[in-house]
Amino acid sequence: MSRSLKECNNCIQQFESHFPFCPYCGQKSGDQLTLSVLFNNTISNYFSVDARFFKSFIPLMIKPGHLPKQFISGRRLMYLHPAQMYLFISIVFFFLFSFVSRKQVESLDNAIKKDIEQSHFHRDSIKKASRDIPTAKYSVESVLDNEDHLSTTDQRQVQAIDSVKRVERSSSSSIFNRKINEMEIDSMIIAGASDEELYKKMGMRADDGYLTKRMYKQILKFFKTKSGGSILQAFLDSIPLAMFILLPIFAFILKLFYFRKGRFVHHLVFSFYFFAFLFSVFTLLVIANLIWNDFPGWIMTLTMFSTFFYLFFGVKRFYGQGYILSYIKSGAISFLFLSMVLPFALFIMGMMAFLFY
Structure with missing residues (x-):
């Protein structure tokens, strides 16, 4: 009696159909790509980056759209998992970027303190003359x-x-059309005024909402610490979460332009690999800036601009459409993401950083 055989999507070897896993490579038999498959064991296996990373990194950088196409076709053990690759590269980037951001935070704090000292000296000199x-x-x-x-x-x-x-x-600022005199607030802080007195002087009312009161508290916190670096640090710390939220939004935009080209999870696979490429480029730029203090800005600009062509060739290979149509769609996707989605995300990040720093 002959037994039926099936072919493994990953290693293209034939084996008996009743086997739940391929006896040659270990991939699950008849594995259907779903959200659960895409994210299953991603976190638990995150640190098990093996030779597949090095086998995947070169195609990621020089063959746009190749890795997601291979993953969709069923070859999911030959290359590093897209979510795992994204997480690994992004963490490497943010680790290196922390050295750059620390210098930026310190520079901002020093600049603010210097400006405050000069402002106080100028104010005292003028008052003495008056x-x-x-x-x-x-x-x-x-x-x-x-x-x-x-x-x-x-x-x-x-x-x-x-x-x-x-x-x-x-020196006066405003919040929701209410004037705040910074010099008076600084004088009250030096005199040891209570927070309640300071809030009243700033214009906060008892019937103000939570968001308004939170804003007043953060402004008072800034007046007391004079530390803009902590706000910048809070903003930078929110970038990893923001990028992880932006990734499925990017996949949704792809779904809008390629509605008939697979399920949402397919576009999500492409997005994971594309964002992993972006973080790889960012990582190389950060390393170059750390090594080379006078790293030419034109090289950075040219490198960032090249990511558009990566997207163009990536969607061309992954979705299998012509050059002209792929160029138009990749341009529209980039414009929609950079002009609407990314600025809105940066605004939300800035607000959250200020409200909760």
Whole structure:
């Protein structure tokens, strides 16, 4: 009695159909690509990066669309899993990027402290000059109104008063159309005012909503610490989560343009490999900047621009459409993602970083 045979999608070897796994390579027999298959054991197997990574990395970089096409066709053990590859490369990138971001945070904090010191010195100098005007003879308003009748010395002192008023006006900020005078808040903080007094001075009301009160708290926190670097660090720390959220959105955009070219999970596979390529490029640029202090900006710009052509050739190979149609669609996908999705994500990241730093 003859036994029926089936062919393994991964190693193309034939084996008896009743076997649940291929006896040659170990891939599950009749494995259907679903979301559960795509993510199954990805986290638990993350650190088991073996020779498949090196076997997958070169095709990832020089053959756009090859890896996702192979994975969709059933060869899922020959190359590194797309989600696993994305996670590994992205973590390497963020590890290296942390050295660059630390310098940026320190530079921002130093710049803010220097600006504050210069502002305080300028303000104290102006106030000292303004105190030399005889207050019994002139009030601030009358002096400013009768500037033409004053002596040359008094006119210079009047200019000092006017400078003080301009500094006070320029140092005020607003939140939801409510003015906040930074100089007054700084003075109250130095005097040891309570948070309740500071919030009242800033304009926070008892009936304000949670978001408004949270904003006031963060502004007061900034006034006390004068640390913009912590906000920047919170923003940078939110990038990994944001990129992981942007990835399925990118896959959804692909689904819109290639609606008849497979299920959503197929577009997700392409997105994982494409984002892994992007992080590989970012990693190489970070390494170049760490090694070469004066790394030419034009090389970075050219490298970033080349990612569009990678996407173009990737969708051409993966979806099997012509050059012209693939170029038009890849251009539209890039424009939609970069002009609408990415700016909105950056705005949300900035808001979240400020509200929860």
